[in-house]
Amino acid sequence: MSDSQTSVHDLREMVRQFVDARDWQQFHAPKNLSMALSIEAAELMEHFQWITPEASRAIGDDPNELAAVGEELADVLCYALAIANELNLDVATIMRDKMVKNKLKYPAAEYRGRYGPKDQGGTPDGE
Amino acid sequence: MSDSQTSVHDLREMVRQFVDARDWQQFHAPKNLSMALSIEAAELMEHFQWITPEASRAIGDDPNELAAVGEELADVLCYALAIANELNLDVATIMRDKMVKNKLKYPAAEYRGRYGPKDQGGTPDGE
Amino acid sequence: MSDSQTSVHDLREMVRQFVDARDWQQFHAPKNLSMALSIEAAELMEHFQWITPEASRAIGDDPNELAAVGEELADVLCYALAIANELNLDVATIMRDKMVKNKLKYPAAEYRGRYGPKDQGGTPDGE
Amino acid sequence: MSDSQTSVHDLREMVRQFVDARDWQQFHAPKNLSMALSIEAAELMEHFQWITPEASRAIGDDPNELAAVGEELADVLCYALAIANELNLDVATIMRDKMVKNKLKYPAAEYRGRYGPKDQGGTPDGE
Numbered sequence: 001m002s003d004s005q006t007s008v009h010d011l012r013e014m015v016r017q018f019v020d021a022r023d024w025q026q027f028h029a030p031k032n033l034s035m036a037l038s039i040e041a042a043e044l045m046e047h048f049q050w051i052t053p054e055a056s057r058a059i060g061d062d063p064n065e066l067a068a069v070g071e072e073l074a075d076v077l078c079y080a081l082a083i084a085n086e087l088n089l090d091v092a093t094i095m096r097d098k099m100v101k102n103k104l105k106y107p108a109a110e111y112r113g114r115y116g117p118k119d120q121g122g123t124p125d126g127e
Numbered sequence: 128m129s130d131s132q133t134s135v136h137d138l139r140e141m142v143r144q145f146v147d148a149r150d151w152q153q154f155h156a157p158k159n160l161s162m163a164l165s166i167e168a169a170e171l172m173e174h175f176q177w178i179t180p181e182a183s184r185a186i187g188d189d190p191n192e193l194a195a196v197g198e199e200l201a202d203v204l205c206y207a208l209a210i211a212n213e214l215n216l217d218v219a220t221i222m223r224d225k226m227v228k229n230k231l232k233y234p235a236a237e238y239r240g241r242y243g244p245k246d247q248g249g250t251p252d253g254e
Numbered sequence: 255m256s257d258s259q260t261s262v263h264d265l266r267e268m269v270r271q272f273v274d275a276r277d278w279q280q281f282h283a284p285k286n287l288s289m290a291l292s293i294e295a296a297e298l299m300e301h302f303q304w305i306t307p308e309a310s311r312a313i314g315d316d317p318n319e320l321a322a323v324g325e326e327l328a329d330v331l332c333y334a335l336a337i338a339n340e341l342n343l344d345v346a347t348i349m350r351d352k353m354v355k356n357k358l359k360y361p362a363a364e365y366r367g368r369y370g371p372k373d374q375g376g377t378p379d380g381e
Numbered sequence: 382m383s384d385s386q387t388s389v390h391d392l393r394e395m396v397r398q399f400v401d402a403r404d405w406q407q408f409h410a411p412k413n414l415s416m417a418l419s420i421e422a423a424e425l426m427e428h429f430q431w432i433t434p435e436a437s438r439a440i441g442d443d444p445n446e447l448a449a450v451g452e453e454l455a456d457v458l459c460y461a462l463a464i465a466n467e468l469n470l471d472v473a474t475i476m477r478d479k480m481v482k483n484k485l486k487y488p489a490a491e492y493r494g495r496y497g498p499k500d501q502g503g504t505p506d507g508e
Contacts (some may be wrong), residue, residue, distance in 0.1 A: 003135035006219035012130060015224055021235040024194050027242045027431050029180035030196070033171040033431040037203065038292055041165040044210075044421030049416040050369040050408050053156035053306060060214055065216055069157070073207060074225035076164065077218060080203050083171075087187055089197050091204060092133035098201035108148040115154045115304040143376050154304050162303040165419055169296030176289040177496040180433060242431040257389035260473035266384060266478055275489040282494045284450070289477040291457065298464075299415040307410035314468055322412070326469050328479035330418065330461050331472060334454060337425075341441050343451050345458060346387035352455035354396055355492035362402040369408045 008091050015081045028086050037079040044072035135218050142208045155213050164206040171199035262345050269335045282340050291333040298326035389472050396462045407465050418460040425453035 019025055047069050048056045062064050084091050114121045146152055174196050175183045189191050211218050241248045273279055301323050302310045314320050368375040371374050400406055427435045428450050439457045441447050465472050 002176040002219045003139060003217050006135050007140065008133050008135060011135065011219065011222055012159035012202060014222065018226060018229065022233060022238050023240045024238075024242065027238070029183045030186060031178065031180045032177035032430055034175050034183075035289060035426055036166070037432060038165065038168040039423045041161070041168040042205075042420045045165050045416055048158035048161050049413055050373070051158065051421060053158045053479050054443050056156045056158035056161075057213070059157060066214065066216075069214065069223055070221040071228075073210055073216060074221040076152050076168075076203075076207050076220075077222055078225065080200060080207065083200055086184070087193065087196065089193075089200060090130050091201075092129040094140065094197040094201040095138055095141065095204055098198055098205065101198075102145065106149060111149050111151075113150045113153070115151065119304070122169035159303055162299055162416060166296045166300050166303060169293045172289055173293050176286055176293060177500070247430070256473045257393060257471050260389050262384035262387050262389060262392065265389065265473065265476055266492055268476065272483065273479060276487060276492050277494045278492075278496065280494070283437045284440060285429035285432065285434045285437035288422070288426040288429050288437075292419065293425050295415070295419040295422040295457075297420050302412035302415050305412065307412045310410045310412035310415075311467070313411060320468065320470075323468065325479055325482075327461060327464055328472075328475040329471060330422075330457075331476055332479065334457050334461065337454055339448065340438070341450065343447075343454060344384050344457075346383040346392065348451040348455040348460055349395065352452055352459065353399060355385040355452075356399065360403060365403050365405075367404045367407070369405065 011077070012081050012085055012091070013079050019082065019085075025076065025086075028082055030083055030086055033079055033083045035088060036084065040072060040075040040079055044069065044076060047072070055094050139208050139212055139218070140202070142205050143212050146209065146212075151212075155209060157213055159212055160210045164203060164210065167199060167202040169207055169233055171196065171203060174199070195230060263369055265331070266335050266345070269332050270339050273339075274338065279340075282336055284337055284340055287333055287337045287340060291330060291337065294326060294329040296335055297325065298330060314335070392458070393462050393466055393472070396459050397466050400463065400466075409463060411464055411467055414460055414464045414467060418457060418464065421453060421456040421460055425450065425457060428453070433444075 019028060047059070047065065059069060081091070083089075084094075112121075146155060174186070174192065186196060208218070210216075213219075239248075273282060301313070301319065313323060335345070337343075338348075366375075400409060428440070428446065440450060462472070464470075465475075493502075
């Protein structure tokens with residue numbers, strides 16, 4: 001797994017160079033990029049829309065389907081990093097900051113096995 | 128900027144530990160995560176829906192608005208990495224593989240200043 | 255059920271008058287409206303993201319939750335009709351035309367109980 | 382324009398019969414339908430992602446592009462009505478109820494030419 005040897009900066013630079021080489025910064029207004037990100041997220045979702053949650057966990061059993069899902073996830077990440085590039089946001093910082101907030105909002109003891117305030121826990125479907 | 132000192136693996140582990148501590152893996156079917164990712168992408172888009180592309184480039188001038196946008200982008204990235212965790216996809220690998228495909232699909236010489244096949248280049252609005 | 259007594263035109267006029275009374279046509283570029291529509295669709299999806307498909311069928315059992323879902327669906331429809339208003343598209347015509355195409359793409363005999371080309375039929379999860 | 386002669390009920394029945402003829406109700410859990418709706422909204426958005434708001438207003442000048450946008454809008458409406466069918470929600474009722482709420486939330490006098498609380502009015506980009 002090369003994620004251990006790759007910095008977030010490395011991935012951002014890969015995206016930046018691709019954009020620069022095509023003079024696409026002119027199209028990369030955050031408004032436009034947020035639309036592109038949302039469109040790619042929908043294309044990822046398309047692989048799962050008619051199957052059950054359980055079947056979606058087994059998608060890795062089909063190498064072709066897993067590769068297709070991986071491509072859509074890569075597109076999502078490319079646009080997310082393009083937004084970070086455009087707005088000069090440090091990804092590690094905003095993620096760490098958000099995680100601090102999330103830990104306060106969802107204390108582990110209180111939310112263990114519950115996905116939200118209305119969920120009483122129990123089986124995954126909240127029954 | 129700490130993105131230079133942070134590996135993709137580091138961020139993935141941060142997400143994994145948050146999920147594990149709450150026993151939320153039971154909710155993290157890829158189907159559900161793809162919905163969550165798409166919802167967070169929409170929340171990011173919400174900041175830009177009524178403003179012009181130009182105004183969206185200037186959003187960094189308002190520190191409160193930039194911080195709010197950064198939080199939404201962090202949420203998007205958390206769910207994207209949660210999907211990678213769930214499906215055991217190496218982010219650096221899928222992004223590099225996709226970039227190879229993108230370079231073949233959009234040769235730099237042909238797409239310089241054009242966002243797609245229908246765009247004749249010229250001004251950013253395709254005129 | 256008043257849908258029998260309400261024409262599509264009636265609903266479009268309701269949306270048009272609301273927009274006109276606020277001089278909001280200036281914001282209603284199709285680009286912006288398509289973002290608004292997508293955001294509202296995500297807010298609808300939010301009600302279902304962590305529950306099973308079966309649990310989502312039972313949402314009508316909780317009147318408060320059903321009312322909340324109904325509000326999000328109304329928002330989606332308002333923006334969809336605002337787009338039709340802005341582009342002078344007749345909704346009944348585009349829906350009938352699309353249904354003709356859908357019937358050719360998904361012949362009833364071939365797709366009975368199958369959601370797509372890859373689905374072999376059988377149980378809803380494609381097994 | 383046939384929207385004057387078509388009731389909302391007529392469109393809902395058209396969708397219902399298409400679904401029934403394929404025995405697709407088994408796939409039409411509200412969770413799945415909300416994903417499908419969001420995906421179609423993204424496909425509509427795709428036509429506008431790289432162009433300016435002004436250029437999106439002129440999309441009707443290109444008959445092929447307008448027809449393509451109309452098809453995506455039809456898909457959005459089909460799934461929105463499929464959700465109404467599945468949950469037995471009367472569309473005219475939920476839209477009228479939501480409009481009453483919207484009028485209270487956005488009084489015409491206060492929001493004329495302003496899209497939201499943060500918008501000070503003036504030009505469409507909020508300057």
